[in-house]
Structure formats: structure tokens, C-alpha cells
Amino acid sequence: MTNTNTMDTEATMSQAIALYKSGCEMVRITAPGTKEAQHLAIIKKEIINKGFDIPLIADIHYNPKAAEIAAGIVEKVRINPGNYTDRNTGKTNFTEDEYQKSITGIRKRIAPLIEICKQNNTALRIGSNHGSLSERIMDRYGDTPLGMVESAMEFLRICRDMDFHNLILSMKASNVRIMVYATRILVKKMADEGVDYPIHLGVTEAGDGTDGRIKSAVGIGTLLADGIGDTIRVSLTEDPVNEIPVAKKIIYYFGQVPVEPTSQLFRDSFRNPFEYDPRASNKTAIRGCNQFPLIVGHKDNKAHSADFSELQILENNSPWDIISDNRNTEAFSEEKELSGLVFDGKLKTSVFEFRELFNLLHQLNINSPVILKKDYSGIGESDMVIQIAIDFGPLFVDGLGDGTWITHPEVSSEKTTELSFQVLQASGARISKTEFIACPSCGRTRYNIQKSLQEIKAKTSHLKGLKIAVMGCIVNGPGEMADADYGYVGMGDGKVALYKGKVQVKKGVDEAQAVDALIDLIKENGEWVDA
Ligand code: SF4
Numbered sequence: 001m002t003n004t005n006t007m008d009t010e011a012t013m014s015q016a017i018a019l020y021k022s023g024c025e026m027v028r029i030t031a032p033g034t035k036e037a038q039h040l041a042i043i044k045k046e047i048i049n050k051g052f053d054i055p056l057i058a059d060i061h062y063n064p065k066a067a068e069i070a071a072g073i074v075e076k077v078r079i080n081p082g083n084y085t086d087r088n089t090g091k092t093n094f095t096e097d098e099y100q101k102s103i104t105g106i107r108k109r110i111a112p113l114i115e116i117c118k119q120n121n122t123a124l125r126i127g128s129n130h131g132s133l134s135e136r137i138m139d140r141y142g143d144t145p146l147g148m149v150e151s152a153m154e155f156l157r158i159c160r161d162m163d164f165h166n167l168i169l170s171m172k173a174s175n176v177r178i179m180v181y182a183t184r185i186l187v188k189k190m191a192d193e194g195v196d197y198p199i200h201l202g203v204t205e206a207g208d209g210t211d212g213r214i215k216s217a218v219g220i221g222t223l224l225a226d227g228i229g230d231t232i233r234v235s236l237t238e239d240p241v242n243e244i245p246v247a248k249k250i251i252y253y254f255g256q257v258p259v260e261p262t263s264q265l266f267r268d269s270f271r272n273p274f275e276y277d278p279r280a281s282n283k284t285a286i287r288g289c290n291q292f293p294l295i296v297g298h299k300d301n302k303a304h305s306a307d308f309s310e311l312q313i314l315e316n317n318s319p320w321d322i323i324s325d326n327r328n329t330e331a332f333s334e335e336k337e338l339s340g341l342v343f344d345g346k347l348k349t350s351v352f353e354f355r356e357l358f359n360l361l362h363q364l365n366i367n368s369p370v371i372l373k374k375d376y377s378g379i380g381e382s383d384m385v386i387q388i389a390i391d392f393g394p395l396f397v398d399g400l401g402d403g404t405w406i407t408h409p410e411v412s413s414e415k416t417t418e419l420s421f422q423v424l425q426a427s428g429a430r431i432s433k434t435e436f437i438a439c440p441s442c443g444r445t446r447y448n449i450q451k452s453l454q455e456i457k458a459k460t461s462h463l464k465g466l467k468i469a470v471m472g473c474i475v476n477g478p479g480e481m482a483d484a485d486y487g488y489v490g491m492g493d494g495k496v497a498l499y500k501g502k503v504q505v506k507k508g509v510d511e512a513q514a515v516d517a518l519i520d521l522i523k524e525n526g527e528w529v530d531a
Pocket of ligand 1: 477
């Protein structure tokens with residue numbers, strides 16, 4: 001997605017072409033109003049004049065008229081069902097009659113858009129975002145995965161009633177687990193209603209750097225491993241071109257794997273895939289670290305912050321049994337008394353062998369704790385980051401696994417330990433530092449969000465347990481920063497607003513002073529500790 005001002009033809013066109021050249025197959029551009037929606041025609045023409053044929057997607061919030069204009073110009077329009085027609089007025093306690101009237105209202109407002117999409121063969125993405133649901137949906141379902149799904153299903157049913165099927169749906173959240181559970185519920189709901197429309201995947205506000213890459217790979221990877229997903233977007237608070245190699249690495253991981261039809265998806269699963277349902281293992285083999293997954297570090301490096309060293313486990317083989325073949329059921333049965341298991345992943349796509357292992361342990365009624373181990377010899381560091389995220393992250397999203405043990409002969413123990421902590425943080429299994437929620441920015445952003453995010457991370461990363469949101473605009477930022485403790489939100493040229501939870505406490509702060517003002521706010525609330 002471009003992050004330029006949509007009215008800046010040259011900048012937007014150049015960025016769209018750069019994204020396309022780096023390997024993306026469609027480009028999304030924000031259209032906050034009718035003026036920007038009209039301007040998409042000029043951008044499209046200029047892109048064609050430069051010799052490129054790039055499918056464009058218009059990103060619409062709050063403005064049905066902009067959606068209708070864009071639908072006559074671009075290949076796809078993305079609308080957010082939480083803010084397409086509904087406006088928040090503070091109302092609660094919707095009666096059934098009021099609820100149904102509101103849906104009738106949506107039907108009237110969206111009908112012209114559907115007709116234009118039909119006439120122009122324009123696709124429509126119904127994209128729910130956690131944090132921007134309508135108050136009607138919030139009143140009935142809360143800000144929940146089910147609320148996200150119902151919000152989209154209402155629109156889907158209207159489209160189907162109007163015999164419009166050029167549809168794709170998405171459930172995005174900055175919280176990986178919420179994004180995963182909402183998307184799985186969506187697949188189930190669609191199957192229950194006898195339909196199966198394509199699904200777009202993405203972790204929104206994933207942030208930047210390795211954290212942002214890991215968060216995206218864990219969320220998208222979990223669902224691709226389920227066989228869910230038709231298009232993906234990695235969103236990073238960086239130059240958008242940086243998103244494409246990450247997306248390609250995620251796709252590459254699954255390149256050789258036959259994908260099950262989604263209708264088969266939950267048939268044999270022993271666990272509840274729709275909410276956090278951790279495997280209860282007996283933690284007898286884990287000393288002093290039984291509340292969250294532990295991390296094993298290299299044996300050759302004593303100075304690291306891992307919970308266990310490789311040496312401790314190798315030298316004291318009991319109580320850990322190290323295995324590398326999850327099909328050896330006989331051995332498992334004989335070893336029922338084993339108190340801890342290290343499973344050494346061997347496949348390129350270990351997420352599948354790890355999942356198979358836990359299925360088998362369930363069948364054999366073995367509750368031993370399991371450390372998941374894998375060696376990444378011969379794999380470059382940037383590829384390794386994505387592979388680790390997809391090998392391990394989906395297991396911890398689903399509450400499977402009691403530890404990680406990652407090795408690479410040329411990567412330090414500090415680094416593999418740090419990557420383990422990042423995967424556990426992204427999957428919500430173990431919080432070891434400040435959680436950052438940062439939007440990728442778009443044409444609505446009017447301050448240097450990338451610089452601000454880096455500065456905020458440098459100064460506040462040690463505040464373990466705090467969630468800080470860094471958002472591009474005041475229109476969508478406050479809603480989409482979900483349950484952040486503090487918000488740093490763009491509100492105009494070079495200006496920022498600060499939030500404590502959902503409450504705006506300062507506005508119009510110059511961006512040059514805003515990071516210090518955020519730190520002062522954290523101090524005023526007694527939540528600052530020195531690094
Ligand atoms: S929150 Fe960020 S990505 Fe979303 S509309 Fe605002 S600036 Fe754009």
C-alpha cells in the first residue's frame with residue numbers, strides 16, 4: 001500500500017511502480033474523500049502511460065461516495081464495514097428493531113456501490129478491523145473476533161442477496177491471536193452458510209524492523225498453514241517497498257506444500273481453533289519457569305539471557321528425551337513416563353511436523369512438556385527470521401509448546417535468544433518487552449511516523465508489559481490502536497495527539513517535542529522505570 005499523499009500524482013505513481021517492480025501484484029491507495037477518489041483516475045492513467053498495468057485498490061473509510069467514484073476507476077475497492085455507513089454517537093443498548101433498522105440502512109447505502117462494481121467488474125473487499133467496529137456491533141458482540149466476523153457477514157449477505165459475488169473478505173488486527181481467531185471464525189461461518197469467498201490476510205499495525213516482520217509472519221503463517229488465505233499484505237512502518245520481500249518469503253515457505261481445502265480445515269482438530277486454548281502439559285521437567293514457554297540457548301555461549309543452556313539439557317539427558325521422528329508412536333507409548341520431550345524439527349516446513357507431533361501426543365494421552373527445537377544451518381539471517389516465525393509462531397498462537405531451542409552455527413546465542421523472545425511476544429505466549437502497535441501509514445499521515453516510531457522504541461522498549469500505539473492519523477488511529485496503554489497519533493501537519501488508553505490527554509503537540517511529551521505522560525502515570 002502506498003503511503004504518499006494521494007493527490008501527489010508523481011509520488012503515488014512512482015511508489016506504486018516501485019512496489020510493482022519489487023514483486024507485488026496489486027497496489028492499494030487510500031482515498032479519504034471524493035477528491036482523492038477522482039484523482040485515482042489520473043494516477044491510473046499515468047501508470048499506464050509509463051507502460052505498467054498495475055491492478056489498483058482504493059482504500060475507503062467513512063465515505064460511501066468516495067467508494068462509488070473509485071469503483072468506476074480501480075480494480076478493487078476496500079471498505080471497512082465498521083465505518084462504511086455507521087457513525088458513532090455514543091448509543092448503547094440497541095433493541096432488535098433498532099439493530100435490524102440499521103442493517104436495512106446499510107443495505108440502502110451500499111446498493112449503489114454494488115451496482116457500480118457489477119457494471120465495472122470491480123471487486124469489493126469487505127475488511128473488518130479490530131478496533132473500528134460499529135457501536136451497534138460493539139453493543140451486541142463487543143470488540144471481539146466474533147464481532148469482526150458478524151460485521152463483515154452482514155455486508156456479505158447483502159452482496160449475495162444482490163447477486164454480487166466479486167468479493168474478498170479480511171479480518172485484521174494488530175493482535176496476532178485476534179486476527180487468527182477472527183479469520184478462522186469467518187471461514188467457519190461462511191462454511192455454515194454454504195459459501196466460500198476468498199480471504200485476504202494481514203496483521204495490521206505490525207510495526208517495523210524484526211518485530212514487525214515476525215508479527216506479520218506469525219499471523220499470516222498460522223492461517224496459511226491452516227490452508228486459509230488467497231492474498232496477503234505485510235504492513236510495516238517503513239518504506240512500503242520493504243514489505244514485498246517479507247511477503248515473498250512467507251509465500252515461499254508454503255510454496256511446496258499442498259494446501260488442504262478449507263472445508264476440511266477443522267475436521268480432525270483436537271483443539272478449539274477459535275480461541276486461546278492452551279495444551280495443559282505437566283511441567284515437571286521445567287524448573288522455575290512453568291508459567292510461560294522457556295528458551296534454550298547455545299551451549300557455547302554462557303553470557304546470554306536464555307532460560308536454559310543447550311549444555312544443561314545435553315549433559316543431563318534426563319528428564320529430557322530428544323527425538324526427531326514424530327511417527328515413532330511405539331517409542332512414545334513405551335516412554336509414557338517421560339517427563340519432558342525435545343522434538344528436533346527436520347522438515348523445511350516444520351510447522352506441519354510440530355502440529356502433527358501435538359496431535360499424536362494428544363492421541364497417546366501424553367502430557368509431557370515439549371521443547372520445539374530446530375537448527376537453521378546454511379540459512380541466511382533474513383530468511384531465518386521468517387522461517388523461525390512460521391515454524392514456531394503458529395504453535396504458540398494455539399497454546400502448543402513449552403519452549404524453543406533454536407540453533408545456527410554462525411548466529412550468536414544472543415541473537416537466537418532474542419528471536420525466540422520476539423516470536424513468543426508476537427504469538428502472545430510470553431511478553432518480555434514493550435508491545436508496539438504502529439500503523440504502516442498512508443496518504444492520511446502528515447508527520448514523520450517512521451522516525452517517531454524508531455525514537456519511541458529506542459527510549460521505551462524496556463517498559464515490559466506496556467502497549468504503546470504509534471498511529472498515522474486521528475481519523476482511524478484512535479479506533480485501531482485497540483487496547484494500547486498509550487497512543488501517539490498524528491493529527492495534522494507535524495502535529496501529534498497523545499492518548500492515555502482511549503482518552504486524548506494532549507493535542508497539537510509539535511512532533512519535535514512529542515516523544516518527550518509521551519515519556520512525561522508515562523512518568524505522570526507512574527508507569528516509567530529507568531532502563
Ligand atoms: S491509521 Fe495509519 S494506515 Fe490507518 S488510515 Fe490512519 S494513517 Fe492510514
